[in-house]
Amino acid sequence: xxxxxxxxxxxxxxxxxxxxxxxxxxxxxPETAERVRAAITALRYSPNSVAxxxxxxxxxxxxxxLPDNSNPFFASVARQIEDAGFxxxxxxxxxxxxxxxxxxxxxxxxxMAKQIDGLIFAGxxxxxxxxxxxxxxVPAVLLDREIQSVNVDSVLVDHDHGGYLAGQYxxxxxxxxxxxIGGPRDSSSSPARLRGFVRALKEAGxxxxxxxxxxxxxxxxxxxxxxxxxxAQAPDITAVFACNDLMAMGAVTALxxxxxxxxxxxxxxxxxxxxxxxxxxxPLTTIAQPVEKIGTxxxxxxxxxxxEPEAPSRREVLAPVLVERxxxxxxxx
Amino acid sequence: xxxxxxxxxxxxxxxxxxxxxxxxxxxxxPETAERVRAAITALRYSPNSVAxxxxxxxxxxxxxxLPDNSNPFFASVARQIEDAGFxxxxxxxxxxxxxxxxxxxxxxxxxMAKQIDGLIFAGxxxxxxxxxxxxxxVPAVLLDREIQSVNVDSVLVDHDHGGYLAGQYxxxxxxxxxxxIGGPRDSSSSPARLRGFVRALKEAGxxxxxxxxxxxxxxxxxxxxxxxxxxAQAPDITAVFACNDLMAMGAVTALxxxxxxxxxxxxxxxxxxxxxxxxxxxPLTTIAQPVEKIGTxxxxxxxxxxxEPEAPSRREVLAPVLVERxxxxxxxx
DNA sequence: TTCCAGGCGGAAAACCGTTACACACTTTTG
DNA sequence: CAAAAGTGTGTAACGGTTTTCCGCCTGGAA
Numbered sequence: 001x002x003x004x005x006x007x008x009x010x011x012x013x014x015x016x017x018x019x020x021x022x023x024x025x026x027x028x029x030p031e032t033a034e035r036v037r038a039a040i041t042a043l044r045y046s047p048n049s050v051a052x053x054x055x056x057x058x059x060x061x062x063x064x065x066l067p068d069n070s071n072p073f074f075a076s077v078a079r080q081i082e083d084a085g086f087x088x089x090x091x092x093x094x095x096x097x098x099x100x101x102x103x104x105x106x107x108x109x110x111x112m113a114k115q116i117d118g119l120i121f122a123g124x125x126x127x128x129x130x131x132x133x134x135x136x137x138v139p140a141v142l143l144d145r146e147i148q149s150v151n152v153d154s155v156l157v158d159h160d161h162g163g164y165l166a167g168q169y170x171x172x173x174x175x176x177x178x179x180x181i182g183g184p185r186d187s188s189s190s191p192a193r194l195r196g197f198v199r200a201l202k203e204a205g206x207x208x209x210x211x212x213x214x215x216x217x218x219x220x221x222x223x224x225x226x227x228x229x230x231x232a233q234a235p236d237i238t239a240v241f242a243c244n245d246l247m248a249m250g251a252v253t254a255l256x257x258x259x260x261x262x263x264x265x266x267x268x269x270x271x272x273x274x275x276x277x278x279x280x281x282x283p284l285t286t287i288a289q290p291v292e293k294i295g296t297x298x299x300x301x302x303x304x305x306x307x308e309p310e311a312p313s314r315r316e317v318l319a320p321v322l323v324e325r326x327x328x329x330x331x332x333x
Numbered sequence: 334x335x336x337x338x339x340x341x342x343x344x345x346x347x348x349x350x351x352x353x354x355x356x357x358x359x360x361x362x363p364e365t366a367e368r369v370r371a372a373i374t375a376l377r378y379s380p381n382s383v384a385x386x387x388x389x390x391x392x393x394x395x396x397x398x399l400p401d402n403s404n405p406f407f408a409s410v411a412r413q414i415e416d417a418g419f420x421x422x423x424x425x426x427x428x429x430x431x432x433x434x435x436x437x438x439x440x441x442x443x444x445m446a447k448q449i450d451g452l453i454f455a456g457x458x459x460x461x462x463x464x465x466x467x468x469x470x471v472p473a474v475l476l477d478r479e480i481q482s483v484n485v486d487s488v489l490v491d492h493d494h495g496g497y498l499a500g501q502y503x504x505x506x507x508x509x510x511x512x513x514i515g516g517p518r519d520s521s522s523s524p525a526r527l528r529g530f531v532r533a534l535k536e537a538g539x540x541x542x543x544x545x546x547x548x549x550x551x552x553x554x555x556x557x558x559x560x561x562x563x564x565a566q567a568p569d570i571t572a573v574f575a576c577n578d579l580m581a582m583g584a585v586t587a588l589x590x591x592x593x594x595x596x597x598x599x600x601x602x603x604x605x606x607x608x609x610x611x612x613x614x615x616p617l618t619t620i621a622q623p624v625e626k627i628g629t630x631x632x633x634x635x636x637x638x639x640x641e642p643e644a645p646s647r648r649e650v651l652a653p654v655l656v657e658r659x660x661x662x663x664x665x666x
Numbered sequence: 667t668t669c670c671a672g673g674c675g676g677a678a679a680a681c682c683g684t685t686a687c688a689c690a691c692t693t694t695t696g
Numbered sequence: 697c698a699a700a701a702g703t704g705t706g707t708a709a710c711g712g713t714t715t716t717c718c719g720c721c722t723g724g725a726a
Contacts, residue, residue: 004711014677014678015678015712015713017676019712020675020676020713025714026675029675029676032675046446047446047711050386050447050448051713052711053682054381054682055714056712056713057682068412069402069408069411069412070405070408070409070412072403075405076403078427079401079402082429091443091447092426093394093424093425094411094415095424096412109379114382115382115383252612253611275403278586279609279613336683337683337685347704348706349707350704350705352684361703361704381682381683385683387682387684388684388685388710389686
């Protein structure tokens with residue numbers, strides 16, 4: 001490995017001068033600077049970021065802690081974050097927690113030890129200790145979650161409103177007997193989606209009995225099984241609201257294997273608008289989250305906070321929209 | 334930030350002793366060790382990994398450079414790698430190149446500057462300079478690619494064989510007029526898949542005219558457009574081999590919007606077996622890559638090399654398998 | 667003309683937080 | 697009683713950045 005000392009020797013100057021040339025941190029005589037640059041290219045020198053980080057106290061690294069990067073929703077978010085970070089000179093450490101609080105804590109410790117400059121955290125658990133103890137010591141942006149703390153900003157999606165849109169839509173199509181496939185109870189998103197959905201139904205004069213709600217896990221297989229259970233518990237439903245697309249897709253599969261057709265027999269609404277919502281049959285009507293904005297917004301919030309650590313914490317809330325495709329039909333009598 | 338010196342002072346010992354206690358790098362008197370541990374927890378001390386890395390010359394970090402982590406195939410691979418790395422104490426830096434050689438080079442420079450211990454590289458471009466100049470200076474595992482170089486191992490998939498399986502299967506179903514949607518010409522995988530496919534057809538006495546092959550980009554929209562073109566160029570085909578699932582799914586969409594049904598009118602075979610191959614309608618018959626093995630194998634090769642830097646370079650080749658679902662039918666006359 | 671302040675360009679040295687090596691001191695051991 | 701083992705300390709590294717220092721030159725005032 002060639003070091004700054006090698007360059008200095010080769011150029012016949014001191015290491016300090018080499019540093020100044022590289023970082024434009026002080027004026028150096030053009031002729032000297034040229035000699036230094038020549039030495040740098042001649043030796044193919046590249047400064048050691050670890051040493052630089054140690055001295056500067058910044059690593060140009062941000063930690064990204066999310067439940068599962070192979071979930072297409074998070075995959076998109078991760079991609080956006082990685083892109084946005086890179087153009088600002090930041091590098092991303094990827095961490096999957098599976099929503100497991102213990103893993104989250106372990107990862108957070110590692111990330112803090114690695115001296116990340118900032119954290120983007122899509123936690124799926126709500127364990128107070130994780131937040132309270134570890135978060136405040138590093139600038140962070142929370143996705144889909146809030147916490148009263150200096151230093152922590154939030155990018156939120158109005159899940160309640162999204163659920164409301166779904167309810168309004170299905171009620172508007174004339175459905176009266178409606179089933180719901182919920183996500184994890186301890187997530188922040190699923191209960192809110194459900195809340196908005198119920199409110200919309202209530203406004204339309206529709207009750208949602210407990211037997212028409214089955215909780216699941218946001219996964220494809222979970223959605224399939226939940227749908228099975230739903231068919232058993234509430235055989236008369238004509239429409240289903242699944243709290244995310246993956247479960248909606250699983251539910252459609254379950255229906256198909258029972259010989260039921262979507263939307264002819266049962267209408268289906270999902271949530272998220274993952275890229276694969278259009279590749280299923282029928283293309284899924286769903287509540288779209290503004291994925292591309294979530295990632296870029298998170299990064300820009302984080303960078304702004306790095307620039308101004310003491311600024312009051314901010315919360316940005318993004319509105320989901322209904323994307324009408326072909327998985328819903330008007331109730332026919 | 335509390336440092337090792339604070340701990341030493343608090344425990345009334347030297348920093349060296351604290352270091353030894355933390356790293357079990359020498360025996361220390363139980364009583365002393367206990368005092369040190371008490372100080373560590375009292376001060377909530379956590380060692381600074383950056384300083385440690387500088388001193389030890391290792392960062393416990395591996396770089397993961399791939400075209401696009403939101404592509405579900407790479408998303409799965411990334412997930413496996415992240416998991417496998419974490420259990421061995423390694424952290425993953427995520428980099429998306431979009432298969433762009435310039436981006437690859439920029440990323441490689443950054444990663445090298447950050448002193449990653451190893452690299453896992455799924456390049457989609459083939460530019461020799463990237464390999465020749467930068468790769469040999471860091472232990473690396475290439476996915477789906479080979480290079481004669483010390484220090485570089487490969488995890489390969491037998492794409493040729495996969496393509497052969499697809500060709501054999503479609504020929505076996507009686508198809509004679511077959512179309513192909515290819516991936517990028519400069520990828521390593523697509524040409525190999527095509528080669529195997531053509532070989533299988535040839536063995537079955539089937540010719541593949543140039544007009545029956547349309548190249549695309551491995552994306553959903555690309556597959557859709559390619560299928561449009563294919564229908565125009567070769568209207569008599571009864572089966573299509575798409576060089577990945579995403580394109581196959583796009584092709585199915587294109588067919589459906591033309592009123593053609595899969596598999597009744599046209600049979601479709603994909604490649605990869607991404608998780609969403611089962612969520613489309615019809616469920617996609619495809620050539621499955623052993624995704625879960627690719628990631629874990631890559632990590633274990635890398636770790637073994639880190640342990641033994643001078644070992645001869647290894648290549649592991651994994652066999653794809655045909656997964657028969659419902660997107661193909663026997664040709665009926 | 668002399669003197670001194672101040673700017674300039676470079677070198678030297680301190681520092682960032684840990685680890686590893688050499689050494690000092692005590693206690694066993696043969 | 698010398699050699700060896702056992703514990704602990706001091707202090708160079710590691711590879712950069714940043715602060716301080718220093719000699720030189722310029723220019724304005726005395």
